[in-house]
Amino acid sequence: MSALPATVHTLKPPRVEIGPADESTQLHPAMNQASSAPEKPLYVRTRAPDWLPRVLAPFIGLALFVALWAIIARAGGRLPDPVSTWHSAVDVFSNPFYKKGPNDQGIGWNVLTSLGRVGIGFGLAALVGIPLGFMLGRFRFLSDMAAPIISILKPVSPLAWLPIGLMVFKAANPAAIYVIFVCSLWPMIVNTAVGVRHIPQDYLNVARVLNLSEWTIFRKILFPAVLPYMITGVRLSIGVAWLVIVAAEMLTGGVGIGFWVWDEWNNLNVQHIIIAIFTVGIVGLALEQGMILLARRFSYE
């Protein structure tokens, strides 16, 4: 738990009125750029003057990566080269939504099915984890009570949960969703609790002087102050959930990007495995960017 506040610091958006003042100076560069014009509408992205190198840099990075890949593939071994993988990818993505029986469906269906599982597991985790985080942050006793359990369960590998899920639910699909739920729960609880605990005592003192009710404290002080932390937790969680689903589906089978990878591995089709790796990565990136966008919309002015 001690490492978490540091993560939170770097990811915290700045425009929280009542956030601790010292933190707004230690921003992540990406976040800084995103919010450099607070007087404009929140979701409009203003470009920094040094935009050209910033736009070019990712492309140069990608180009170097592909070049390195091509060199390694050329050097021998069984790694397919970028060009043949690209052709294969065009082939796979030219018809992403075909359905040929339950055992052969397009990659689009597989990704959507996996996203559906992630959505349910992650949604349930948010429903449980965020309120729990508030309670743990607000009440010291509860937090001390939960600390050992969370500390023990948090580092457990997602796949260790799968047999338990199978035992409890007696079905593969709920078991996979359960694994996502368990794994995405912890970042949300911990970050929300840390957020609540980091509210300056002054605010709470003022609240006490004004004799505010617990509900008003929650609405006017806790929630706005904690939101950035909470969103960080949600972002970490969705990353974890997406990581976990691929692993869980490899074991349970059925439709889904994880089993797609497994099936291609069964055929030792390395090109398709590489395509799946990129697909998983790009979808994960999209999820993360979506969360950042959401975070910006919900930041309090």
Next chain:
Amino acid sequence: MNEHRVARRKSAKRRDFLKRAGAAGIMSLVPAAVRSAAWAAGSDAPEKKEVKIGFIPLTDCSSVVMASVMEFDKKYGIKIVPSKEASWAAVRDKLVNGELDASHVLYGLIYGVQMGLGGPKKDMAILMNLNHNGQAFTLSRKLYDKGVKDGNTLAALIAKEKGEYTFAQTFPTGTHAMWIYYWLAAHGIHPFNDVKTITVPPPQMVANMRVGNMDGYCVGEPWPYRAIVDKIGFTANTTQDLWKDHPEKVLGTTAEFVEKYPNTTRAMTAAVIDAGRWIDASLSNRQKTAEVVADKSYVNTDKEVIVARMLGRYDNGIGKTWDDPNYMKFYNDGYVTFPFLSDGMWFMTQHRRWGLLKVDVDYLAVAKKVNRIDLYKDAAAATKTSLPQSPVRVARLMDGVVWDGKDPKKYAGSFKIKVA
């Protein structure tokens, strides 16, 4: 063999006649027989119209797949939905929790679950045997470079050059585990003391053999041939060399499913028997089967990897080619599909031999409970498949030891190389 078959056919005819003659008489006194007679007449419809049958992408899932593709299931009023599974462990879990109605599954796995060996314990049912033959013992190129060509030269190398030799199988209680243990032991190699034997999925076997971590494995086609195509290993022996016409995959389910849906059970067994007969009917049918199962929906591989050995054309990868009359069979006039009690008992004797089963059980009683010959006979009648004269058959394995199913306890304890 031929004489046997003729005898079987004759006896089947006789039985058919008796059945027809007796249908109105004696048999109607027995409730179960009433049910089956009524079912045979088509008045007792399947309780569950759609059945989800699991399979692992291997050549021997063919009869289950073809029962669906060729619509043999329709004939019996059901729809078979083949469902590709991730691993044998996943098949076991989904069978036990009822997510799959039935599955293409390792013979020994069903007995492992029945007796709760290293996993869940549940009453299981074997409806029919799916195939004979068609697995192989693959050894690595690295061993070949050291002069290993077969079991004997392997044993000589292991005796001479101490080191860690790793062999792989697909599931602890499964058929491939029992084949490789038996094969190693038949050549004087103790599968646990002399070498390391591990359970891994087939692609990992190939990947490990490629980098030199794996010395040998036993698995079903197309993996043995795949090792030859990829030039990483060779076939030291086929499993039919170990035991001609050995049992392999079965159509397995739980006793609970059979209780609940007896008519559906009969219908799906009959459909898969029909599919097996169709596959075995001609070489062109076999060719077509290979093309169908190679599809992405099923085995997901190049059909060239499947088709040669499906037609009995073998190449061991180190210069020997031959036409094997004992290639993978799916029907063989009902000899393949019949769930022989002696086959079921054999797996238990091997579980006992290798210490998976800690004490002797009543082998015959367990086999009678698991292998549902009663239901099979109904399905055989519906498909006009001949029945063998006895539910016990005699086999002479590679080491010359005869298994006649008469004294399983003695047989299990008779091996020199064993655990405990």
